[in-house]
Amino acid sequence: MSVNLSPSQLSLRVPEAGTSVSALVLKPPSPKACFAFAHGAGAGMRHAFMEALSERLAAHDVATLRYQFPYFERGERRPDRQPVLFATIRAAVEAARDVAEGAPLVAGGKSMGGRMTTLAASDLPLPDVRGIVLVGFPLHGMGKPPGAERAEHLAHVTVPMLFLQGTRDTLADLGLMRGVCDGLGRRATLHVVDGADHGFHVLKRSGRTDEEVLEDLALTIASWIPTIPG
DSSP, X not given: OOOOOOOEEEEXXXXXXTEEEEEEEEOOXXXXXXXXXXXXXXXXXXXXXXXXXXXXXXXXXXXXXXXXXHHHHTTOSSOOOHHHHHHHHHHHHHHHHHHHTTSOEEEEEETHHHHHHHHHHHHSOOTTEEEEEEESOOOSOTTSOOOOGGGGGGGGOOSOEEEEEETTOTTSOHHHHHHHHHHHGGGEEEEEETTBOTTOOBOGGGTOOHHHHHHHHXXXXXXXXXXXXX
């Protein structure tokens, strides 16, 4: 399920980085919400997963603003320092407020982009952001022993959070992830995608396709946003 829309391009100024970054807005005719959608560490806003999920969200009347972090805009692989990442997130949220035109605004992203959004929000609340969507929260590093230290800052995030996690995600032990969400109480909603890995790919023997998983993610996000207290 997708819509026939073309994204519009924006340029976001990030003074802390001394540069501007690119953004793409995909906006349905009557958006019910807007999602400031950050990319993961190794793939930018034009990654096939980001594009496909944005299209499916548009089909559910959720606009998206995808954006680059400065290091990726420069063609580098090493992420920027946290203050630069935080400033970029805040610039994207500011632009997404205009896209939302009064509709509910959420922020977050894929893997690192989602985690950095929660870190930014734990440091200082993001203006007008009602909730944060974590598409594959990276609870622990690749090849490192499972632990929940990366989630400690979530206790200082004041808005509701939606965690979308696959059962085969090697960056997030599901048992630990359940414990993190339980500890956050009503602020956390955990949606488990059976058979999905960190990129939300599923094996053929699962009986589901990647396209079906994308639709599941989009529907879950679109259904969760109206439940956030105004």
